[in-house]
Amino acid sequence: MDQLRIAKFTSNDLPFGKMMTDLEGWHRTVTDWNRLLRIEPLGMIKAQLDGRDVGIAGFLSYKDVSWIHSVIVLPEFRGKGIGRAMVEKCIANARENGCPCIKLDSVRGFEGFYRSLGFAEEFESHRYLADGAPFPKVAEEVRPSDMGSIMAFDRAAVGVDRGRVLRAIFEDKTDLAFCTREAAVITGYILGREGEERVQIGPCVAKGGDYSIGHQLITTLIGSVGPERRFRMCVPGANRTAVRLVRDLGFASGIASTRMYLGERFQESAAVLSMISPEKG
Numbered sequence: 274m275d276q277l278r279i280a281k282f283t284s285n286d287l288p289f290g291k292m293m294t295d296l297e298g299w300h301r302t303v304t305d306w307n308r309l310l311r312i313e314p315l316g317m318i319k320a321q322l323d324g325r326d327v328g329i330a331g332f333l334s335y336k337d338v339s340w341i342h343s344v345i346v347l348p349e350f351r352g353k354g355i356g357r358a359m360v361e362k363c364i365a366n367a368r369e370n371g372c373p374c375i376k377l378d379s380v381r382g383f384e385g386f387y388r389s390l391g392f393a394e395e396f397e398s399h400r401y402l403a404d405g406a407p408f409p410k411v412a413e414e415v416r417p418s419d420m421g422s423i424m425a426f427d428r429a430a431v432g433v434d435r436g437r438v439l440r441a442i443f444e445d446k447t448d449l450a451f452c453t454r455e456a457a458v459i460t461g462y463i464l465g466r467e468g469e470e471r472v473q474i475g476p477c478v479a480k481g482g483d484y485s486i487g488h489q490l491i492t493t494l495i496g497s498v499g500p501e502r503r504f505r506m507c508v509p510g511a512n513r514t515a516v517r518l519v520r521d522l523g524f525a526s527g528i529a530s531t532r533m534y535l536g537e538r539f540q541e542s543a544a545v546l547s548m549i550s551p552e553k554g
């Protein structure tokens with residue numbers, strides 16, 4: 274085989290990264306790309322064949338669980354072991370950091386690729402789509418001073434520290450953040466951001482996975498945006514309450530992917546009604 278090199282992906286590589294995610298129709302905006310590098314500056318890698326950029330892959334670590342994402346090889350260079358080499362590098366990076374579990378959302382049809390790297394299937398990861406609706410605002414707006422409590426709530430509910438990611442999403446879109454409280458204590462929160470074509474909803478986390486809290490959060494976010502916009506939300510299929518809730522709210526099922534894991538299985542919390550995104554868990 275020609276000379277394959279796995280190299281660091283820097284901010285200079287963003288146009289290449291964006292071209293690759295556009296090629297796959299993954300709706301990743303320039304803001305999303307910048308945020309990804311800001312959150313995990315050493316998380317992206319690229320593959321070069323004889324000096325030419327031919328592939329990308331990334332990982333995001335929360336210590337007890339890491340996520341592999343953005344694994345793409347240019348179509349004309351597929352089937353040469355490049356995807357495998359990049360994922361093996363991401364696995365090695367996660368293991369060097371002592372991470373016991375690595376997860377990912379596999380695009381349908383590529384489960385075999387990840388199985389050959391040792392991953393096992395866990396459950397279906399749904400993309401749900403909805404049109405806007407004039408729902409009333411029943412949850413509170415999140416203020417910057419609430420973020421400390423929200424990050425602590427998320428850590429307790431989810432079991433890992435996702436604080437830096439939540440803060441980055443909130444800072445990019447402060448007016449799409451809502452929470453619920455009981456006796457002044459946070460019982461749930463939701464964040465949204467501008468995606469390509471649709472507003473991306475997530476994360477949405479509710480104490481005990483409570484249906485009614487989730488309902489308040491999702492309807493408030495949709496109602497605050499305006500009926501002319503459309504929405505996308507990534508829902509773990511293993512969470513039956515979350516699936517029932519979005520269906521009750523009129524969301525339609527979009528393309529599903531498959532959640533897979535490697536290592537000790539990290540049990541995802543029932544409190545998570547919507548994941549942040551396929552690349553951030």
Ligand SMILES: CC(C)(COP(=O)(O)OP(=O)(O)OC[C@H]1O[C@@H](n2cnc3c(N)ncnc32)[C@H](O)[C@@H]1OP(=O)(O)O)[C@@H](O)C(=O)NCCC(=O)NCCS
Nearest residue numbers: 344345346351352353354355356357379380382383385386
């Ligand atoms: C998935 C992808 C990155 C694989 O890259 P690649 O360089 O073609 O993969 P490799 O050549 O390293 O293949 C590694 C192994 O997986 C197998 N494999 C590759 N694609 C497969 C598929 N769709 N189903 C089953 N096995 C597959 C190969 O046969 C190979 O097995 P071997 O090592 O026993 O020979 C590439 O097909 C791609 O860019 N797809 C589009 C983007 C995408 O959907 N990525 C997945 C995101 S979750």
